[in-house]
Amino acid sequence: MKVTYSVVIPVYNEKEVVRETHKRLKAVMDKTGEAYELIFVNDGSNDDTGSIVKDIIKADKNVKLIDFSRNFGHQVAISAGMDASSGDAVVVIDADLQDPPEVILEMIKKWKEGFDVVYGKRIKRKGETLFKRITAKLFYRILKKLTSVDIPVDTGDFRLIDKKVKDVFMRLTEKSRYVRGLISWVGFKQTAVEYVRDERFAGETKYPLKKMIKFAADGVTSFSYKPLKLATYLGFLFSFAGFAYLIAVIITRLFSDKVVEGWASIIAVNLFFNGIVLIILGIIGEYVGRIYEETKSRPLYIVREKIGFDAEDDTEAE
Ligand code: UDP
Ligand code: MG
Numbered sequence: 001m002k003v004t005y006s007v008v009i010p011v012y013n014e015k016e017v018v019r020e021t022h023k024r025l026k027a028v029m030d031k032t033g034e035a036y037e038l039i040f041v042n043d044g045s046n047d048d049t050g051s052i053v054k055d056i057i058k059a060d061k062n063v064k065l066i067d068f069s070r071n072f073g074h075q076v077a078i079s080a081g082m083d084a085s086s087g088d089a090v091v092v093i094d095a096d097l098q099d100p101p102e103v104i105l106e107m108i109k110k111w112k113e114g115f116d117v118v119y120g121k122r123i124k125r126k127g128e129t130l131f132k133r134i135t136a137k138l139f140y141r142i143l144k145k146l147t148s149v150d151i152p153v154d155t156g157d158f159r160l161i162d163k164k165v166k167d168v169f170m171r172l173t174e175k176s177r178y179v180r181g182l183i184s185w186v187g188f189k190q191t192a193v194e195y196v197r198d199e200r201f202a203g204e205t206k207y208p209l210k211k212m213i214k215f216a217a218d219g220v221t222s223f224s225y226k227p228l229k230l231a232t233y234l235g236f237l238f239s240f241a242g243f244a245y246l247i248a249v250i251i252t253r254l255f256s257d258k259v260v261e262g263w264a265s266i267i268a269v270n271l272f273f274n275g276i277v278l279i280i281l282g283i284i285g286e287y288v289g290r291i292y293e294e295t296k297s298r299p300l301y302i303v304r305e306k307i308g309f310d311a312e313d314d315t316e317a318e
Contacts, residue, residue: 001310004088005029005036005108008081010074011053011095012043016202018052021095026060028101032108037308038063040095041081044071057308064308072301074206075177075218078157080301082166084309091160092179097201099158106193107160116188119152119159119180120195127199139216143181146224151184152192159183175293175300176218185223221290228287231280238273 007025011018022038029036042050042065053065066080078092089111093099099120107118125133140153157179161169168186184190207215220227252258 001035003037003086004034005032005091006081006085006087006089007036007038007091007093007104008041008078008085009038009093009095010041010043010077010081011045011049012071012074012077012206013045013047013049014095014203014206015045015047015049015052017096017200018049019056020201021097021101022056022060022063024097024101025093026062028104029062031105036062037085037087039066039081039084040064041066041077042068043074043077044068054307061308065306066303067305067307069302069304073211075157075179075215076301078179079170079177080303083170084306085166088163089160090163090166092157094156094158096203098198099156100195100198103158103193103195104160110191110193111160111162114189115191116162116165117159117183117186117190118161119155119183119190119192121152121192122154122156122197123194125197128197132205135212139219143219143223146220146226147181149181149185149223151181151223155180155192156197158195162188164188173300174222176222176290177300178215178219178222181219181223217286218290221286225287227283230283234276234280238276 007029009021009025014021018040025038029038038060040053040063042053050065050067053063057063057065064084066084068077068080072080081092082090089108091104091107093101093104103120107120110118125136137154140151143151144153159180161183165183165186165188169183172182172186174182
Protein backbone atom coordinates (compact mmCIF):
# COMPACT_ATOMS: atom_id res chain seq x y z
CA MET A 1 0.00 0.00 0.00
CA LYS A 2 1.21 3.50 -0.78
CA VAL A 3 2.08 5.38 2.39
CA THR A 4 2.67 9.06 2.99
CA TYR A 5 4.82 8.75 6.09
CA SER A 6 7.48 6.24 7.07
CA VAL A 7 8.71 6.32 10.65
CA VAL A 8 12.05 4.62 11.25
CA ILE A 9 12.79 3.43 14.77
CA PRO A 10 16.15 1.77 15.53
CA VAL A 11 15.88 -0.60 18.48
CA TYR A 12 18.65 -2.29 20.41
CA ASN A 13 17.70 -4.16 23.57
CA GLU A 14 14.63 -1.99 24.10
CA LYS A 15 12.20 -4.59 25.42
CA GLU A 16 11.06 -2.29 28.22
CA VAL A 17 10.01 0.45 25.83
CA VAL A 18 8.90 -0.89 22.43
CA ARG A 19 5.26 -1.44 23.35
CA GLU A 20 4.91 2.04 24.78
CA THR A 21 6.80 3.54 21.83
CA HIS A 22 4.45 1.83 19.42
CA LYS A 23 1.42 3.07 21.37
CA ARG A 24 2.58 6.69 21.41
CA LEU A 25 3.66 6.66 17.76
CA LYS A 26 0.41 5.07 16.66
CA ALA A 27 -1.64 7.68 18.52
CA VAL A 28 0.31 10.50 16.88
CA MET A 29 0.40 9.05 13.37
CA ASP A 30 -3.32 8.19 13.41
CA LYS A 31 -3.98 11.88 13.93
CA THR A 32 -2.46 12.72 10.54
CA GLY A 33 -5.34 10.91 8.84
CA GLU A 34 -2.91 9.73 6.16
CA ALA A 35 -1.38 6.32 5.50
CA TYR A 36 1.85 5.55 7.33
CA GLU A 37 4.24 2.74 8.22
CA LEU A 38 6.28 2.23 11.39
CA ILE A 39 9.54 0.48 10.55
CA PHE A 40 11.33 -0.99 13.55
CA VAL A 41 14.93 -1.88 12.83
CA ASN A 42 16.10 -4.49 15.30
CA ASP A 43 19.84 -3.89 15.56
CA GLY A 44 20.82 -7.35 16.78
CA SER A 45 19.17 -7.11 20.18
CA ASN A 46 19.91 -9.96 22.52
CA ASP A 47 16.71 -9.55 24.50
CA ASP A 48 13.11 -10.13 23.30
CA THR A 49 12.81 -6.85 21.41
CA GLY A 50 12.43 -8.67 18.07
CA SER A 51 9.69 -11.02 19.21
CA ILE A 52 7.79 -8.18 20.90
CA VAL A 53 7.80 -6.27 17.60
CA LYS A 54 6.55 -9.43 15.84
CA ASP A 55 3.68 -9.57 18.34
CA ILE A 56 2.85 -5.94 17.66
CA ILE A 57 2.81 -6.64 13.91
CA LYS A 58 0.11 -9.28 14.40
CA ALA A 59 -2.23 -6.63 15.76
CA ASP A 60 -1.18 -3.61 13.71
CA LYS A 61 -0.49 -3.96 10.02
CA ASN A 62 1.13 -0.54 9.78
CA VAL A 63 4.12 -1.96 11.64
CA LYS A 64 7.10 -3.55 9.89
CA LEU A 65 10.32 -5.12 11.09
CA ILE A 66 13.83 -5.33 9.73
CA ASP A 67 15.82 -7.80 11.74
CA PHE A 68 19.62 -7.48 11.53
CA SER A 69 21.85 -10.55 11.73
CA ARG A 70 23.85 -8.84 14.51
CA ASN A 71 24.48 -5.43 16.05
CA PHE A 72 25.59 -3.03 13.32
CA GLY A 73 25.11 0.21 15.23
CA HIS A 74 22.54 2.95 15.55
CA GLN A 75 23.57 4.94 12.47
CA VAL A 76 23.54 1.87 10.23
CA ALA A 77 20.14 0.84 11.60
CA ILE A 78 18.75 4.25 10.66
CA SER A 79 20.16 3.90 7.15
CA ALA A 80 18.59 0.46 6.73
CA GLY A 81 15.19 1.76 7.83
CA MET A 82 15.39 4.62 5.36
CA ASP A 83 16.43 2.20 2.64
CA ALA A 84 13.31 0.14 3.16
CA SER A 85 10.94 3.06 3.57
CA SER A 86 8.45 3.99 0.89
CA GLY A 87 6.77 7.12 2.27
CA ASP A 88 6.85 10.60 0.75
CA ALA A 89 8.41 11.73 4.02
CA VAL A 90 10.59 9.72 6.38
CA VAL A 91 10.81 10.39 10.10
CA VAL A 92 13.68 9.03 12.19
CA ILE A 93 13.09 8.76 15.92
CA ASP A 94 14.76 7.05 18.89
CA ALA A 95 12.87 4.21 20.48
CA ASP A 96 13.26 5.36 24.07
CA LEU A 97 10.74 8.24 23.83
CA GLN A 98 13.40 10.83 24.60
CA ASP A 99 12.24 12.41 21.37
CA PRO A 100 8.53 13.10 21.97
CA PRO A 101 6.51 11.58 19.07
CA GLU A 102 4.06 14.49 19.28
CA VAL A 103 6.73 16.76 17.76
CA ILE A 104 6.35 14.79 14.52
CA LEU A 105 3.09 16.66 13.86
CA GLU A 106 4.96 19.98 13.95
CA MET A 107 7.56 18.54 11.60
CA ILE A 108 4.86 17.45 9.19
CA LYS A 109 3.42 20.95 9.25
CA LYS A 110 6.77 22.44 8.24
CA TRP A 111 7.18 19.79 5.56
CA LYS A 112 3.80 20.74 4.11
CA GLU A 113 4.97 24.35 4.09
CA GLY A 114 7.67 23.22 1.69
CA PHE A 115 10.75 22.31 3.77
CA ASP A 116 12.68 19.21 2.73
CA VAL A 117 14.40 18.50 6.05
CA VAL A 118 12.93 19.37 9.43
CA TYR A 119 15.29 18.52 12.27
CA GLY A 120 14.57 18.54 15.97
CA LYS A 121 16.71 20.93 17.98
CA ARG A 122 17.06 20.12 21.65
CA ILE A 123 16.64 23.23 23.72
CA LYS A 124 16.85 21.26 26.92
CA ARG A 125 17.87 17.77 27.94
CA LYS A 126 16.10 16.11 30.83
CA GLY A 127 17.31 13.19 32.87
CA GLU A 128 20.74 12.90 31.30
CA THR A 129 23.95 12.94 33.31
CA LEU A 130 25.90 16.17 33.62
CA PHE A 131 28.78 14.40 31.91
CA LYS A 132 26.65 13.53 28.88
CA ARG A 133 25.20 17.01 28.63
CA ILE A 134 28.59 18.72 28.82
CA THR A 135 30.38 16.35 26.44
CA ALA A 136 27.51 16.57 23.95
CA LYS A 137 27.46 20.35 24.06
CA LEU A 138 31.23 20.57 23.63
CA PHE A 139 31.32 17.99 20.88
CA TYR A 140 28.75 19.73 18.67
CA ARG A 141 30.59 23.03 19.04
CA ILE A 142 34.05 21.61 18.35
CA LEU A 143 32.71 19.78 15.30
CA LYS A 144 31.20 23.01 14.04
CA LYS A 145 34.59 24.73 14.35
CA LEU A 146 36.35 21.93 12.54
CA THR A 147 34.13 21.59 9.52
CA SER A 148 32.87 23.77 6.74
CA VAL A 149 29.62 21.80 6.47
CA ASP A 150 26.87 23.59 8.32
CA ILE A 151 25.87 20.92 10.84
CA PRO A 152 23.41 22.50 13.29
CA VAL A 153 24.41 22.22 16.96
CA ASP A 154 22.34 20.27 19.50
CA THR A 155 20.42 18.26 16.95
CA GLY A 156 20.24 14.50 16.90
CA ASP A 157 18.85 12.15 14.34
CA PHE A 158 15.24 12.98 15.24
CA ARG A 159 14.07 14.58 12.02
CA LEU A 160 11.76 14.39 9.05
CA ILE A 161 13.18 14.22 5.56
CA ASP A 162 11.49 14.39 2.21
CA LYS A 163 11.70 11.42 -0.13
CA LYS A 164 13.95 13.27 -2.57
CA VAL A 165 16.49 13.95 0.20
CA LYS A 166 16.28 10.34 1.27
CA ASP A 167 17.00 9.20 -2.27
CA VAL A 168 20.15 11.30 -2.39
CA PHE A 169 21.16 10.17 1.09
CA MET A 170 20.84 6.53 0.08
CA ARG A 171 23.40 7.08 -2.66
CA LEU A 172 26.05 8.00 -0.08
CA THR A 173 27.66 4.66 0.48
CA GLU A 174 30.25 5.50 3.11
CA LYS A 175 30.68 3.03 5.93
CA SER A 176 31.34 5.29 8.90
CA ARG A 177 28.00 6.97 8.83
CA TYR A 178 27.41 10.14 10.74
CA VAL A 179 23.83 10.48 9.60
CA ARG A 180 22.98 13.93 10.96
CA GLY A 181 26.10 15.35 9.28
CA LEU A 182 25.45 13.61 5.98
CA ILE A 183 21.94 15.01 5.84
CA SER A 184 23.27 18.53 6.43
CA TRP A 185 25.87 17.94 3.75
CA VAL A 186 23.19 16.99 1.25
CA GLY A 187 21.63 20.45 1.48
CA PHE A 188 18.07 21.25 0.32
CA LYS A 189 15.68 23.43 2.28
CA GLN A 190 16.22 22.73 5.96
CA THR A 191 14.62 24.07 9.09
CA ALA A 192 14.36 23.26 12.79
CA VAL A 193 11.63 22.66 15.32
CA GLU A 194 12.65 23.08 18.93
CA TYR A 195 11.81 20.52 21.57
CA VAL A 196 12.67 19.45 25.07
CA ARG A 197 14.47 16.12 25.15
CA ASP A 198 12.71 13.95 27.70
CA GLU A 199 14.06 11.33 30.00
CA ARG A 200 14.37 7.81 28.72
CA PHE A 201 11.01 6.04 29.23
CA ALA A 202 12.67 2.92 30.66
CA GLY A 203 15.89 0.94 30.38
CA GLU A 204 19.38 2.31 30.07
CA THR A 205 21.33 4.22 27.44
CA LYS A 206 22.67 2.02 24.66
CA TYR A 207 25.51 4.48 24.11
CA PRO A 208 28.21 3.66 26.64
CA LEU A 209 31.31 5.85 26.64
CA LYS A 210 33.11 3.61 24.15
CA LYS A 211 30.35 3.95 21.56
CA MET A 212 30.11 7.67 22.23
CA ILE A 213 33.82 8.12 21.48
CA LYS A 214 33.56 6.07 18.28
CA PHE A 215 30.52 8.11 17.25
CA ALA A 216 32.33 11.41 17.92
CA ALA A 217 35.42 10.23 16.03
CA ASP A 218 33.22 9.22 13.08
CA GLY A 219 31.65 12.66 13.10
CA VAL A 220 34.97 14.46 13.09
CA THR A 221 36.80 12.24 10.60
CA SER A 222 33.87 12.21 8.17
CA PHE A 223 33.64 15.97 8.04
CA SER A 224 37.07 17.41 8.69
CA TYR A 225 40.71 16.69 8.07
CA LYS A 226 41.83 19.54 10.28
CA PRO A 227 43.08 17.19 13.04
CA LEU A 228 45.69 15.97 10.54
CA LYS A 229 47.05 19.46 10.25
CA LEU A 230 47.81 19.48 13.94
CA ALA A 231 51.09 17.70 13.17
CA THR A 232 52.17 20.48 10.86
CA TYR A 233 51.33 23.23 13.32
CA LEU A 234 52.98 21.52 16.27
CA GLY A 235 55.97 20.63 14.10
CA PHE A 236 56.58 24.26 13.23
CA LEU A 237 56.02 25.41 16.79
CA PHE A 238 58.43 22.95 18.35
CA SER A 239 61.10 23.31 15.67
CA PHE A 240 61.10 27.00 16.31
CA ALA A 241 61.21 26.57 20.08
CA GLY A 242 63.99 23.98 19.75
CA PHE A 243 66.04 26.25 17.55
CA ALA A 244 65.68 29.18 19.96
CA TYR A 245 66.78 26.99 22.83
CA LEU A 246 69.76 25.70 20.85
CA ILE A 247 70.98 29.24 20.38
CA ALA A 248 70.53 29.93 24.08
CA VAL A 249 72.62 26.87 24.92
CA ILE A 250 75.42 27.83 22.54
CA ILE A 251 75.56 31.35 23.91
CA THR A 252 75.70 30.08 27.49
CA ARG A 253 78.51 27.67 26.57
CA LEU A 254 80.60 30.30 24.78
CA PHE A 255 80.12 33.32 26.98
CA SER A 256 79.84 32.00 30.51
CA ASP A 257 81.35 29.39 32.80
CA LYS A 258 78.00 27.83 33.53
CA VAL A 259 77.62 24.23 32.42
CA VAL A 260 74.35 23.40 30.72
CA GLU A 261 73.33 20.32 32.60
CA GLY A 262 70.57 17.96 33.35
CA TRP A 263 69.61 14.56 32.07
CA ALA A 264 66.28 15.06 33.87
CA SER A 265 65.30 17.77 31.47
CA ILE A 266 66.34 15.60 28.53
CA ILE A 267 64.16 12.75 29.71
CA ALA A 268 61.24 15.11 30.29
CA VAL A 269 61.53 16.67 26.85
CA ASN A 270 61.92 13.24 25.28
CA LEU A 271 58.82 11.81 26.90
CA PHE A 272 56.84 14.89 26.05
CA PHE A 273 57.76 14.79 22.40
CA ASN A 274 57.33 11.06 22.06
CA GLY A 275 53.89 11.46 23.55
CA ILE A 276 52.97 14.08 21.01
CA VAL A 277 54.33 12.02 18.14
CA LEU A 278 52.33 9.00 19.25
CA ILE A 279 49.14 11.03 19.60
CA ILE A 280 49.58 12.33 16.08
CA LEU A 281 50.26 8.85 14.78
CA GLY A 282 47.02 7.81 16.46
CA ILE A 283 45.12 10.60 14.73
CA ILE A 284 46.55 9.55 11.38
CA GLY A 285 45.60 5.97 12.31
CA GLU A 286 41.97 7.03 12.80
CA TYR A 287 41.87 8.25 9.22
CA VAL A 288 43.83 5.36 7.76
CA GLY A 289 41.57 2.88 9.57
CA ARG A 290 38.54 4.49 8.02
CA ILE A 291 40.11 4.40 4.56
CA TYR A 292 40.66 0.69 5.14
CA GLU A 293 37.01 0.24 6.17
CA GLU A 294 35.86 2.00 3.03
CA THR A 295 37.99 -0.06 0.68
CA LYS A 296 36.52 -3.36 1.81
CA SER A 297 33.32 -3.42 -0.12
CA ARG A 298 31.35 -5.32 2.47
CA PRO A 299 27.67 -4.51 2.74
CA LEU A 300 26.68 -1.93 5.31
CA TYR A 301 24.42 -4.40 7.12
CA ILE A 302 22.97 -7.87 6.84
CA VAL A 303 19.27 -8.50 7.20
CA ARG A 304 18.15 -11.76 8.77
CA GLU A 305 14.48 -11.22 8.21
CA LYS A 306 12.07 -8.60 6.95
CA ILE A 307 8.48 -8.75 8.15
CA GLY A 308 5.46 -6.79 7.03
CA PHE A 309 6.92 -5.54 3.77
CA ASP A 310 4.91 -6.80 0.85
CA ALA A 311 6.47 -7.92 -2.43
CA GLU A 312 5.26 -4.71 -4.02
CA ASP A 313 7.52 -2.70 -1.72
CA ASP A 314 10.49 -4.73 -2.82
CA THR A 315 9.93 -4.22 -6.50
CA GLU A 316 9.51 -0.52 -5.85
CA ALA A 317 12.93 -0.43 -4.23
CA GLU A 318 14.70 -2.14 -7.13
N1 UDP B 1 20.51 1.94 19.21
C1 UDP B 1 20.71 1.03 18.17
N2 UDP B 1 21.90 0.36 18.09
C2 UDP B 1 22.92 0.57 18.99
C3 UDP B 1 22.72 1.53 20.02
C4 UDP B 1 21.51 2.20 20.09
O1 UDP B 1 19.83 0.81 17.35
O2 UDP B 1 23.97 -0.08 18.87
C5 UDP B 1 19.22 2.67 19.28
C6 UDP B 1 18.53 2.62 20.61
O3 UDP B 1 17.72 1.47 20.74
C7 UDP B 1 17.73 3.91 20.60
C8 UDP B 1 18.62 4.85 19.80
O4 UDP B 1 19.50 4.03 19.07
O5 UDP B 1 16.50 3.76 19.93
C9 UDP B 1 19.37 5.83 20.68
O6 UDP B 1 20.06 5.13 21.70
P1 UDP B 1 20.06 5.62 23.21
O7 UDP B 1 18.72 6.17 23.58
O8 UDP B 1 20.56 4.51 24.07
O9 UDP B 1 21.14 6.78 23.16
P2 UDP B 1 21.16 8.12 24.04
O10 UDP B 1 19.82 8.74 23.91
O11 UDP B 1 21.45 7.67 25.43
O12 UDP B 1 22.26 8.90 23.42
MG1 MG C 1 18.11 7.87 24.32
